[in-house]
Amino acid sequence: MSLDWIKPADRIQQLPPYVFARLDELKAKAREQGIDLIDLGMGNPDGATPQPVVEAAMKALQDPSNHGYPPFEGTANFRRAITTWYKRRYGVMLDPDSEALPLLGSKEGLSHLAIAYINPGDVVLVPSPAYPAHFRGPVIAGGQVHSLILKEENDWLIDLTTIPDEVARKAKILYFNYPSNPTAATAPREFFEEIVAFARKYEILLVHDLCYAELAFDGYQPTSLLEIPGAKDIGVEFHTLSKTYNMAGWRVGFVVGNRHVIQGLRTLKTNLDYGIFAALQTAAETALQLPDIYLHEVQQRYRTRRDFLIEGFGKLGWDIPKTKATMYLWMKCPVGMGSTDFALNLLQQTGVVVTPGNAFGVAGEGYVRISLIADCDRLGEALRRIEKAGIRYQPEVVGAGSELGV
Incomplete structure (x- = not known):
């Protein structure tokens, strides 16, 4: 048949x-x-994966209290580890109860954020080239992707001046990613200040993917979006433990930033999944606490x-x-x-x-x-x-x- x-x-x-x-x-x-x-x-x-992380997971596996459903918003200990790590790494203060949300890897969160916030026909600004989840998530959600063409002669940086005013006024979300996958481009702090001012002017939600911030060389220290004054009012930032801690298969990431946006993503996720296995969250806490x-x-x-x-x-x-x-x-x-x-x-x-x-x-x-x-x-x-x-x-x-x- x-x-x-x-x-x-x-x-x-x-x-x-x-x-x-x-x-x-x-x-x-x-x-x-x-x-x-x-x-x-x-x-x-x-x-x-670092041995202390593996050992923490093995110990957590033996604890029956970890065998049930985890809290939808993640364990309190892991959320505190996330915000403590952000304070140590970037000097950014975050509320672990409302401004941090564990994810089943950053790819899941980036895509689900699109579903949570994009209606069919909404304009979404996405660089090209970009990590596929940045444009595939909006497409799945029914968004109208407006590609921001990046060029080698501009060091693969977004040129905000090329975005037509009528497009910027319609845009709902802007995804971006520095240090960049795939181009490996980096952006100076001044760029982050400019993009925050741009987003505030046009009332656009900024979604920054900071998955490669710890893989920096030769004394370079990447900028977190949330370091910029006013960024938390209009933005969120995604992170993963996959790259820095060799935990790609563990599927652990998180998003931090604007509490209202995070609550919207949490609401969607409560209808789709039960969060990260609690034993893995314990292991992730250990990873974030590893010495430099x-x-x-x-x-x-x-x-x-x-x-x-x-x-x-x-x-x-x-x-x-x-x-x-x-x-x-x-x-x-x-x-x-x-x-x-x-x-x-x-x-x-x-x-x-x-x-x-x-x-x-x-x-x-x-x-x-x-x-x-x-x-x-x-x-x-x-x-x-x-x-x-x-x-x-x-x-x-x-x-x-x-x-x-x-």
Whole structure:
């Protein structure tokens, strides 16, 4: 019997194919063919979760009081750990009872915030390129996404002056993310001051994704939106334990900021889930209380890999700026080759997996994102394979024929 009459809702059919899912299919086929993949695609940190965090989880598992439903708003201890961490890290005072909400990872919270606050037809400002949840959540909610095209010559910063006044007056929410996934761009404090003033002028809710703030290098300290005077009146900020503490599979994140917005998200979530397993919240408390030496070790790991790859790709013709934060490099495709074709070419010829930039929006075309999720031995092997395959970057010469570089 045909089931063609059972169709997904329009909101699902409107979503473009999820590139990461397609990459997983291609990687599975490559492994079936016996190819030794070096997967630098997804931002999935390598290495183990810190041992104190694991031990805290094991101990919490033995406590029967953790085996029931957790509080919808998260445990009081975890919420206090979140606000204490924010005070220590950014000097921001938050009320643990109303201005902090644990999440099943930041991706869940970012998407559900869209459902909680966006009505069909509402205008939502989203940079391009951007983390997919920033535009897919609004699309699922029925919002009208207005893309803010980011450009390399502007250091991948949002140019607020390019937003038409009539668009700004209609806009309800602006999603943004610095340090940025995928471009690894950072924003100065002055930018945050400008975007807060812009949002207050046009009465726009700011949603800042600060998931990579702790992966900062060379003395750089990212800015929290909530450090800016008046930001808490019109904004919230999302965080995750996935990257800093190697807890991607644990699915623990949180949102802080405006109490009314957080209450709206909490109300939605009470109808969708029962929150994070209490034992995991205990483990997350431990993570947020780890001494800074652990953070320094993580930063050193990614800084070393960053320098190694930038130097290696430099020998193959690429000029990649030295990033100040995140676990990514944002690299141009060879002249004349699109993001998807270049990523597929790398996979098929070398077994090296990267993410095509168009997965992050139209303005990501022409780039690929490389995740620093392998040690230098494997990164060196990736570079050797690319060099052996004859893949290089050759800058376009005006008046000359274009070269694919492959």
